Amino acid sequence: MALFKVVNNQAQLDAGQAASTDVYGAGIRFTQDGAARTTRFAGTAFNQGIPMSPTGQVAIVDATSGLPVDAIYLNGLPISGNKVCVSLNASSVISNGLPFDSNGVLVGSLSGFTTLSLDFTGSTTLDPRITFSRTSNATLTDSNGRVAYAPHNLLTNSEDFEAAAWTKFGTTVSSNNAVATNSTTTADSWIMNAGVNFTVGGPTLFTAGSSAYIASSAITVSAISYTYSAYVKAGVTLTHVQLRAGTGADLTGTSYGALIRLSDGALVSVTAGATALVDDAGNGWFRVSLTFPATAAAWYFGFWAWNSGSIVANGTESINVWGAQLNVANAPVNLLTFSEQFDNAAWARTSINATGTPAWVNVTTAPDGTLTADKLIANLNNTDHVFSQATISITSDSSFTCTQG
Helix, strand or coil, X not given: CCCCEEECCEEECECCCCCCCCEEECCEEEECCEEECCCEECCEECCCCCCECCCCCECEEECCCCCCCCCEEECCEEXXXXXXXXXXXXXXXXXXXXXXXCCCCECCCCCCXXXXXXXXXCCCCCCCCCCCCCCCCCEEECCCCCEEECCCCCCCCCCCCCCCCEEEECEEEEEEEECCCCCCCCEEEEEECCCCEECCCCCCCCCCCCCCEEEECCEEECXXXXXXXXXXXXXXXXXXXXXXXXXXXXXXXXXXXXXXXXXXXXXXXXXCCCEEEEEEEECCEEEEEEEEECCCEEEEEEEEEECXXXXXXXXXXXXXXXXXXXXXXXXXXCCCCCCCCCCCCCEEEECECCCCCCCCCCCEXXXXXXXXXXXXXXXXXXXXXXXXXXXXXXXXXXXXXXXXC
């Protein structure tokens, strides 16, 4: 059998309809007279790469129990006896990447098939089948171009202080008993047990312990700085609360604390070596943040109840708490803009050669090995030669560090 029938020195394809005697090779149908062209049935054209019956249907063979021993692959399709191998054991099946119904007919959509969408343009929520974990906290570049740690929380059950992850001493917790800062009733009321004796007389930072506290489970941390924060709100009677972090299960040992007056959120005192901030979150809520240098050990985090005068609790005294968080304290923030581009307009130059003669931008190897360091060249003027940046707003009574490479 010739590959092509030749008429008048031209290759000619057989135009006849498919017959049972036709054979297929490499996806091409062959008749007795050679290669055949596309066969047409009632306006429907069939690609020669797919075996078909004389009536214009895809020729299939049931391969539910497995591919026949004579099966071969042509154009990516499993073929046996000049027919496409398919599975017929379900209402819809996928055979070799193509969807077929139970009759072996190609279906036009993937309706009913399992899909996985990785389109993040319309949603910030991952499909629950996608999981991810890492052994350390990642950093990212924020919207201001500054390096910061990615959001994270090392505390578990951070909005459920009734959970077993939090130890309660001299207290009970009423879960979801108050409206939180996000307008949901998910804040907890921390209630003192009747008979608890508050004998400390005065709102000073105390380290000997408390008659009533909540403490997290032990969390192993590294010898770096951490920030522990939580939302607090006045409840019944009690005047103060102290955020605590310590190596003791009762929040003592090597420890740090910040004492807050609940009526107005005033920061009364903070342990030496730590810093604390209080933000007014509205509706009586205050977010207290305690940043401290940790040692590499197991630490505990929580609250000590406090009162400005000595009282014996009757079982109604309370403080509202919500949203505890522990995270690695952020790396130092660079307040300067374009700190590696001294030719930028953000930098003012006085008596500095900035004309490009001699070249001064990106002419020196920087500490990271890239050719991005600039050479500051003073001109011949007998005056101060200064590079400076415009006014930068800073907070009073704060410490700043200025460094240069």
